[in-house]
Amino acid sequence: MNNLKSKRSARLIDMTRYLMENPHTLVPLTFFAERYSSAKSSISEDLTIVRQTFRDRGIGLLETIPGAAGGSKFIPYILKEEAEQFVNEIKQALNDQSRLLPGGYIYMADLLSRPYILRQIGRIIATQYLNHDIDAVMTVATKGIPIAQSIANLLNVPFVIARHDSRITDGSTISVNYVSGSNRRIEKMVLSKRSLPEGSNVLIVDDFLRGGGSAAGLSDLVKEFNCNVVGISFFAEGVYNGERKISADQYTSIFKINTENDKISVSEGNYDNKVYGYLDNKEN
Amino acid sequence: MNNLKSKRSARLIDMTRYLMENPHTLVPLTFFAERYSSAKSSISEDLTIVRQTFRDRGIGLLETIPGAAGGSKFIPYILKEEAEQFVNEIKQALNDQSRLLPGGYIYMADLLSRPYILRQIGRIIATQYLNHDIDAVMTVATKGIPIAQSIANLLNVPFVIARHDSRITDGSTISVNYVSGSNRRIEKMVLSKRSLPEGSNVLIVDDFLRGGGSAAGLSDLVKEFNCNVVGISFFAEGVYNGERKISADQYTSIFKINTENDKISVSEGNYDNKVYGYLDNKEN
Numbered sequence: 001m002n003n004l005k006s007k008r009s010a011r012l013i014d015m016t017r018y019l020m021e022n023p024h025t026l027v028p029l030t031f032f033a034e035r036y037s038s039a040k041s042s043i044s045e046d047l048t049i050v051r052q053t054f055r056d057r058g059i060g061l062l063e064t065i066p067g068a069a070g071g072s073k074f075i076p077y078i079l080k081e082e083a084e085q086f087v088n089e090i091k092q093a094l095n096d097q098s099r100l101l102p103g104g105y106i107y108m109a110d111l112l113s114r115p116y117i118l119r120q121i122g123r124i125i126a127t128q129y130l131n132h133d134i135d136a137v138m139t140v141a142t143k144g145i146p147i148a149q150s151i152a153n154l155l156n157v158p159f160v161i162a163r164h165d166s167r168i169t170d171g172s173t174i175s176v177n178y179v180s181g182s183n184r185r186i187e188k189m190v191l192s193k194r195s196l197p198e199g200s201n202v203l204i205v206d207d208f209l210r211g212g213g214s215a216a217g218l219s220d221l222v223k224e225f226n227c228n229v230v231g232i233s234f235f236a237e238g239v240y241n242g243e244r245k246i247s248a249d250q251y252t253s254i255f256k257i258n259t260e261n262d263k264i265s266v267s268e269g270n271y272d273n274k275v276y277g278y279l280d281n282k283e284n
Numbered sequence: 285m286n287n288l289k290s291k292r293s294a295r296l297i298d299m300t301r302y303l304m305e306n307p308h309t310l311v312p313l314t315f316f317a318e319r320y321s322s323a324k325s326s327i328s329e330d331l332t333i334v335r336q337t338f339r340d341r342g343i344g345l346l347e348t349i350p351g352a353a354g355g356s357k358f359i360p361y362i363l364k365e366e367a368e369q370f371v372n373e374i375k376q377a378l379n380d381q382s383r384l385l386p387g388g389y390i391y392m393a394d395l396l397s398r399p400y401i402l403r404q405i406g407r408i409i410a411t412q413y414l415n416h417d418i419d420a421v422m423t424v425a426t427k428g429i430p431i432a433q434s435i436a437n438l439l440n441v442p443f444v445i446a447r448h449d450s451r452i453t454d455g456s457t458i459s460v461n462y463v464s465g466s467n468r469r470i471e472k473m474v475l476s477k478r479s480l481p482e483g484s485n486v487l488i489v490d491d492f493l494r495g496g497g498s499a500a501g502l503s504d505l506v507k508e509f510n511c512n513v514v515g516i517s518f519f520a521e522g523v524y525n526g527e528r529k530i531s532a533d534q535y536t537s538i539f540k541i542n543t544e545n546d547k548i549s550v551s552e553g554n555y556d557n558k559v560y561g562y563l564d565n566k567e568n
Contacts, residue, residue, distance in 0.1 A: 008293070009293070056294070107455045109478075113436070142425045152399055
């Protein structure tokens with residue numbers, strides 16, 4: 001009995017690790033049964049415990065797909081309460097007036113380089129797309145990369161990086177021209193031809209929305225690859241006087257940052273935590 | 285009894301998740317005791333099971349620090365066998381001749397954008413520095429960023445990104461000039477002054493080593509910040525005819541890629557898996 005008990009303990013620990021490292025992946029019951037030389041019925045009980053703990057702790061949904069081709073799939077999310085707590089914490093950090101830079105820009109590189117912060121941003125953005133199939137996360141170099149990577153980790157999909165200048169190591173590229181929203185200049189954006197398979201569903205992310213030129217350019221690039229834009233999400237958006245290149249219903253942002261009159265003032269963006277609507281279908 | 289048992293199960297699952305998300309962090313026994321409203325003796329038993337499973341599965345070391353100020357610290361590593369299996373897998377992927385680009389360059393952006401591959405690269409590089417204190421991971425934009433972020437996740441430290449051109453959003457910067465190893469041009473590298481506190485121990489990483497100019501530039505930049513270079517690690521190194529700006533004992537690489545005569549040939553780099561030497565002190 002003691003031996004059995006310790007076996008279950010070890011299974012639960014390793015399963016948790018395995019599921020966390022392989023989110024959005026259907027893991028067949030037989031995979032775990034073989035991995036632990038255990039009966040499927042025991043594995044099934046294990047997964048029920050994992051599912052319940054993940055739910056109780058707000059870690060995510062362990063979706064169970066029944067049948068011969070079935071198994072378990074871990075779908076990470078963040079619940080409203082934890083998201084709000086995090087957003088408040090970062091709002092305070094952003095409100096630090098020493099972050100103000102000439103021209104109304106704001107220093108936030110220190111925040112967007114900390115693993116904990118990037119993980120929570122990733123969870124908040126991923127939660128907004130729980131009902132969507134996403135095949136790739138896309139951004140433009142360089143400040144959006146850490147955000148793209150964090151979301152890609154949680155969705156377990158590749159991330160692709162467009163650039164303003166092509167590099168030798170990109171190989172053949174496809175490029176688009178777009179009008180920068182902020183300074184009305186024509187800019188170019190390139191993406192390696194091999195980096196995005198046709199028909200992919202693409203989530204576009206970036207650190208900051210000003211005029212929306214980059215986001216519109218990225219959208220055009222996605223279409224050039226015969227792919228679909230699932231959504232556009234930003235860490236933060238600024239105040240913009242004029243018409244943006246993307247409309248308010250096309251994107252989400254976690255923060256709104258106003259730096260007018262040389263004062264930083266941060267409020268919540270238009271992101272919405274839709275996890276309950278999603279879970280109504282899945283967990284009950 | 286059944287209730288007690290299920291409580292332990294839930295604790296083990298949540299603990300595993302918590303430790304994985306907070307590596308290299310001393311978690312006091314009292315933190316878990318309060319989190320689960322459980323006796324310290326139960327938590328202690330839980331941690332023994334977690335420690336043993338992490339070791340059995342090659343996930344990492346759960347270091348136990350005894351005493352009133354003590355607790356547990358999860359130190360992720362990868363064992364030789366898993367590392368070698370991964371290295372072989374990627375070696376085959378890199379050996380695909382269609383990756384060859386004009387000028388002897390090689391396309392590898394698809395590999396360095398997949399969460400699983402980046403995690404394993406991170407584990408291999410982090411394992412080489414198990415005996416070192418690292419406060420920050422540093423790279424130069426843009427292709428080293430995903431590798432830096434992956435290692436930073438495992439070490440739970442920030443990563444800092446130097447650039448060839450400074451951006452408004454960097455604020456004040458410190459810059460160094462360096463001689464590019466490959467084309468002997470004088471280049472510039474800048475880093476935001478706020479991004480690296482004095483006295484930090486810095487691990488430098490990048491995707492590819494050619495002449496070593498960038499790595500030498502990054503080292504100079506670290507010194508300009510009155511910080512220390514702990515080590516320099518690359519995903520891959522090329523064949524270089526001439527003297528590199530950094531010597532062979534200053535860096536590690538996972539792969540050596542030869543593209544002479546328009547043919548890709550990949551072998552293992554000089555990385556060394558030192559986990560056993562480290563564990564001799566800690567696990568026995």
